Structure formats: C-alpha cells, structure tokens
Amino acid sequence: MSVKPSTALSRKAAFPPTKKVLIIGGCGRIGNSVAQDIANHTDAEVTITSRNPQQVNSPFQFLALDLADREQLEKAIASKDLVVHCAGPFHHRDGRVLKTCIEAGIDYIDVSDHRSFYERVIKYNDRAIASGVTAILNTGIFPGISNSMVKQGIEQFDRPQKIHLSYVVEGSGGAGLTVMRTTFLGLKNKFSAWINGKWQNTLPYTEREMIEFPQPYGKTGVYWFDMPETYTFADSFAVDTVITKFGSIPDWYNHLTWITAHIFPEAWVSSPQGIEFFARVSYLMTKVTDKFSGIGVAIRAEITGEKEGKPQTYCATMVHDNTAIAAGAGTGAIAELILEGKLKQPGIYPVEQALSTQLFTEIINSRQIKITVSY
Template identity: 55%
Template sequence: MSQNVLVIGGTGNIGQCIAKDIVQCTDAKVTVTGRNSSYKGNFPFLPLNLTQKETITDLIADYDLVVHSAGPFHDRDGRVLKSCIEAGVNYVDVSDHRSFHFQVTPYHEQAQASGITAILHTGVFPGISNLMAKQGVESLDRAQSLFLYYLVGGSGGAGLTVMRTTFLGLKSPFSAWIDGKWQQVSPYSDRETVTFPNYGKGGVYWFDVAETYTLADTFPVETVVTKFGSIPDFYNHLTWLTAHQFPKSMLENPISLEFLSKVSFAMARLTDTWSGVGIAVCVEVKGEKDGKAENLSLQLYHDHTAIAAGRGAGSIAQLLLNQEIDQPGVWSVEQAVPISLFQKTMEQRGITINLQQRG
C-alpha cells in the first residue's frame, strides 16, 4: 500500500516544491494544507488553521509522515510535533530559526518513547548546508571551524513568508559560537566578500539561522560562522539600513514588518527576471588531517532556491518513508542523516556538492 504524506503549509512555494519532490522520488500520496481554501494546485487539499490544535491532532492520525513547512517559524510552537508524537507519526520540518529549535527539542524523550523520528531544519539552508558541513567535518581528523556562506538571487522563487523571515531575523542581536564561547553579534553586520559558484564574488553578513546554534551543539568545533547575502547587491545595503538605521520599533510592529515584507517581495519579483532566483552555498571547514592543517571547501549551486529547499526536505521525507532512517527522538538534520544517505539522495536529484582541498 502506498504511504500518505501531509505537507502542512503545502500551498506555499516551498511547500509545493516539497510535495512535488516527494511524489517524484517516492510512491507516496501527498496531501497539502493551507489557510486559503481557494487552492487550485495539483495535490489534494485540506484547509488547516494551526491555531486549532484539536483539528491538527485529528488530521495527522491519518498519515504516515507529516512535513511542516508553514513558516515563519519564529512564531511557531511545538503543537504540530506534539500531535505527531501523540499519533505515532514521523515528522520533518523546514524550520530555520533557533527559537523554534528550543521550542521543540524538549519533546525528544516523548518522541523516543512513542517510537517516532522527528528531523528538524531540513531544506537548503538549513538542511543541505548542515549536511555539507557534516561531510567536511567527517573528512577531517579534527575540525576546528565552520564557515557557512549563502547567496540568494532575488526572491529565491519563494513567497512572501521568506521576506517576513528575513526581517524577523533583523530584530535583535544573537549568540554565535566564536573561539570556543558564545558571543553576541548584530544581525546583518560584518560584511565579507566571498567567491561563490556561478555568481562569483558576493557580499554576505551575519544572519541568525538554526545552524548557527545546532552545528556548534553537534560538532566539537571552536567557531561556527553563518552569513547570508542577496543578489543584486543593493538589497544587501537596504537590508543593512533596515537592521542598523531604522527605528527598532518598525521591526517590532507587525504592521510595519508586514509592509516592509510586501514592498521587498514586490521589488524582488521585479528583479528576478535578470538576477535569477538561484542559490549558492559555500561551506569552509578548517581543521587537521594526518597531523597537518587542512582546509576544505564544499560548494553548491542551484538555479532555483525554493526547488533546492524542496529537494532537501523531500530527500529526508524519502529516507523516512523508505525506513532508511529510523532513529526515534527529535534531531537536527545533521544529527540524524548519515553522509552516505545524503550523498545518495542528492545524486538522485541531480544536486552536485563540489569538495576541494585547500591545504
């Protein structure tokens, strides 16, 4: 019998990409949910409001796997995961912020007791990026530092939610693991110029994503740097102004934040025609191999950010549906997925990770 997958938030751009990947790579049947009952897509649809916990619990019980893609995750709690644990249903999400990580990881022991596997922070960044970092760490005898750099063209082919997520990430300083201790850094600060595949040189800035915390928690490294930037570059300067010059009250006010998100999304859609919507990821791993200093560079380029995110999450869904991963508990993606399986699923999807040794 074919398995049934529920993609919560599946009417959004990234949710649709996840649903398509699961259908293309497995025999599962996919149903999507959303708040907008006017959905006219290619998948069976069920209306769902995440504020109605009883509805969530009743709905989830009919499925073999739930994929949670209804962001922004800054404002989400663990009710979907809790319902999955109660129903004995495996869980995947594309959460991208440490606040959500702290909301759901306390369910670890309950998930273990229920025998369900919950894998957090899948997608492209976090997600594929975390596993690129893991591949680098496992290629060395000892890893000391991780540097993750992301560059996205225009809107990334995603929807308004991604813009909301960006502005929510500018609201306050955050802790980063630097030189063996947690240090406060300002969002969208300390610009670096990095050479990316396909794009060439691009500017990136400190940005608080889930892997800023989880990679430092997973691996015995001394430093984890996560920086993000956009193409065209003038978006970076506008985002920097928003983070450092605009009144903080604007980012705290939901109305003004929504206005900024909608204006930015409209601008990005206009420039998508010439900037493209791709993503480039560079992961630099510094450490030791055979008693000598070794630097590794892992690079990825995909011409559509939302599709790459869908393939990242879809690959984890595939591994759970095929029972290639059965690890009860609540895990960050790099804690649950072996590199051999990561490489296999990326190859199936035509995604190439280039690894270079730099001595």
C-alpha cells in the same frame, strides 16, 4: 490439505498500502516544492493544507486546516505516515504540530529556520523517543543541504576547528512572502554565536565579507545572520568557531537590508505591522528584479582544522538555479528516506545529527544536485 489464498489477499501482500503524507503549508512556494519532490520520487499519497482554500490551484489532495484548531489538527494528522511542516515563519511557532505527531506516533519533518523553534521543541525529545517517532528539523536548502555539506567536510578531519558557512540568494529565490517575513524577523535581535570556544553576542547583518562563490555568482558580500546551524553545529561538532553568513543578489538588496537593520527605528522593524510592510514591499520589488537577477542559490561551506597533524582546509560548494526547488529537494529527500524505512531514528534532531553522509550522497545524486569539493 492446503488452502490457496484468495486473490484479494495475494494482491494485498504484493502491494503494500500506499504511504500517506500530510504537508502543512503545502500551498506556499516551499511547501509546493516539497510536495512536487515527494510525488516525483515516491508513490506516496500527498495531501497539502492551507487556511485559505480559495488560493488552492494544485494537483494534490487538499485539506483546509487552521493550526489554531487542535481538534482539526489531530484529525488531519490521524492515519498519516509522515507530517511535513512547511507553514512558517517558525520564529513564533509553538511546536503543537510536532507535539501532536508525537502523541499520535507519526514521524515528522519540518523546514524550520530559526534557533528559537529548535529550543522550544527539543524538550519533547524524550517523548519522541518513547513514542518511536523520528522528528527531523531544519530540512531544506539552508538549513538542510548546507548542514549535510558541513558534516561531510567535518568527517575529513582529525580535529576540525572552524566552520564558515555562507549563502547567497538571487532576488526572492523563487520563494514567497513567508521567506521575506523570516528575513526581516531576524534583523533586529542580537544572537549568540559560537566563537573561539564561547558564546558571544552578535548583531545580524554586520561584518560584511566578500566571499568567492562558484559562477555565475563570483565575489559577493555576505553578512552575519542568525541561522539554526549557528546554534546546532556547536552541539553537533567539536569545533571552536561557527560562522553563518547570508547575502543577496543584486548587491543593492544587501545595502537596503543593512539600512533596514541599522538605520530605521527599531519599532518599525520589530512590530508585526512593520515586518509585514517590509516583507510585502520586498516581495513586490523582487517580482520585478527576479526577471533579471534569477532566483538561484549558492552555498559555500569551508572547514578548517587538522589532518594527520597538519593544517587543512576543506571547501564544498553547491549552486542551483531555483532556491525553492532546491529547498523542496532537501526536504523531499528526507521524506523519501523516512517513507522507505531507510531513516528511522526516534527522537528530535537537526538534520546533521540524523542523516548519514552516505545517505546524503545517495539522495543528492538522485536529484542531480552537484556538490563540488576542494582542499
């Protein structure tokens, strides 16, 4: 005699449990954009966190969270399917969120944007593999979408030789104080760049170069800037040179940033108080100029090398009228793939090592982000 399953059991089988996502720093501009993208493209239950509940005005579930409280962090992460870390700047983050996720067996992605964080947490790679945890770093717009644009180009060559990656942002880019702090944190210290097959010390905001971006940007000045791609691309791809340069619109922001990097006393820019001062002043300035400049972003990825024994140049460009929304799309897309089970690769990876070009193309098209390619 067969037994008919109960209605409750049938309904449970038909409708699997809702996935749960925790976005740490989800009340900031980038974190909120990530939350919106995940909500728009998945059925996941999204919870956002902040240290300051008084600042919360969001349609998402909210949880007050101080990352310094280990017990509170463990409790927040428990029962989640995915944790998205958006609480920068990442220059001084110690990796405790990722470590906690690995211990709990929960997948993790972040919007980290400095090589020091990658170097700090890659030591947990074996633990992540053993725990079956997929951890993808450097998602967003740059790094993030830019990484996959380069990977797509690299795959067109028999022997890729040089990556030249440039970014330009209008005003604040629609981002908040955290992004401003990140910019000034990266101005004073030399960094290693992979040039002609060896690591060479490079000064940020030097070697201004005029790059032709798509309209409405046109020719714009960009400068050396320490990005995680400068470091991870040398490991991900067999190339001789990796160049990463950044610039702002209007151009006088570039000149002000150059002065800050090279004229002001180092103590002014290196101290926490100095960083906070410059970040807040810049943020107030961009609140005014954003109305005229816009808050968009452009990326230009040029790869040179050999194809069938002949020199070849590949160039991919992308523009978006809101940098924060583009960053949210880049991270939200990775979250969507993990939640759907399409991206499962235990270990810790920069985005270009984890995301295939096929999946990248699918998710970018689903978000109406256009990438233009020329040879």
